[in-house]
Amino acid sequence: MTKQQKTRTALVRLAWAVPATVVALLVVVLLARWLRDLPAVSAFVADYPGTVEPPESAPVGLPAWLGWQHFLNAFFLVLIIRTGWLQRTTVRPRGHWTRNNRGLLRTTNPPKKISLNLWLHLALDALWVLNGLVFMVLILATGHWARIVPTSWDVLPHALSVLLQYASLDWPMENGWVAYNALQVLAYFVTVFVAAPLAIVTGLRLSPAWPRNEAVNRAYPLSTARLLHLAVMAYYVAFIVVHVTLVLATGALRNLNHMYAARDEVSWVGFWVFAASVVVMVxxxxxxxxxxxxxxxxxxxxxTR
Structure with a gap:
């Protein structure tokens, strides 16, 4: 199939996917609104409005360091997803890289030629992991971990209630400056403490520097790591799309001030910081x-080329 044929096929699929997605979302909204009119569901939402009280030790507000951490994490993730997808889909890379087997780059495995896409992917991975380590130290030292770690099983029915409220387009009452809603807590917990470590563990298995140990490789097959790594990428793409959509739809100026300006107010400060961060990403x-x-x-x- 030629490049033009591939482009035409992709456009045809997109032409079908867009209206199909709109119809599917409309069905979800109508179904959610119908459910919320049922007496039992209405009572459930009233009993579990969506927010679990955080521990008394949980800090109120979002510090400035969380804003630049958020930007760096988003910047690295966007480029990691791009380079990872290019590595998976590019048949003939435009360049290759072979490491110098000395100093910090020295390993027991002989140097292996890899594509420039993979080199950039691995370099961005290293920076993302370093940024993640800084983030972990800061949230543990400042107590902000308590804002994204569930501390009660009540988080589950509250999260289900929030999901229903979002789906019905009747946004839940919340104040992210004080505490996240239950669905946010679960999403952030999974993203930080499940998806990120899983991305690292599977990424290491796919790395050319992975040791050639037959026993270890039989126990942890390359195919398993590749499948899980792709699943994690899909999760991050879905998380980014939903996260950005809800940030903009549920009070964009205030949310962006929380995330980028470390202030709880409705103004354009956070928006312009966000806009600048988008320019840097581009x-x-x-x-x-x-x-x-x-x-x-x-x-x-x-x-080499």
Whole structure:
């Protein structure tokens, strides 16, 4: 299949996918609104409005360091998803990299030629993990872990109630400056403490630096790691789409101030910081091309076309 044929096929699929998605969302909204009119469901929502009281030790408000952590995490994740998908779908890479087997890069495995897409993917992975370690230290040191770790089983019915309220387009009453709603708590907990470690563990298995130990590799097959790694990528894509949509739909100015300006008010400060961060992401997306990546990659190994 030629490139033009592939493009035409993709456009045809998109032409069907967009209206199908709109119809599916409309059905979900109508079903959710019908359910909320039922007396038993209405009583359930009243009993579990959506927010579980956080521990008394949980801090109120969002500090400035969380804003730049949020930006860095989003920046690295977007580029990691892009380079990972290119690595998976590109048949003939425009460049390759072979590491210098010395210093910090020295391993028991001999140097292996990899694509520039994979080199950039691994480099971004390292920066993302480093940023994640800083984040973990800060939330543990400041007590902010208590805002995203469930401390009561009541979080489950509250989360179900929030999901129903979101689906019916009747947003739950909440104040993210004081405490996240139950569905947010579960989503952030899974993202930080489940998806991130799973991405690291599976990514290490896919790395060319993984040790060639037959017993370990039989117990942890490459195919399993690849499948889980792809599933984690799909989770992050879904999380980003839903997260951004709800941030903008449920009070964009106030939410963006929480996330980027460390203030609980309705103003344009957080929006402009967010807009600047999007510009930086776009610039990073443009620079993540072989013509720009080659000089940087050449500092740590041999680059060939």
């Amino acid at each position: 610039v990073g997306w443009v620079l993540a091309r072989p013509v720009f990546v080659q000089p940087v990659a050449a500092l740590t190994g041999k680059v």
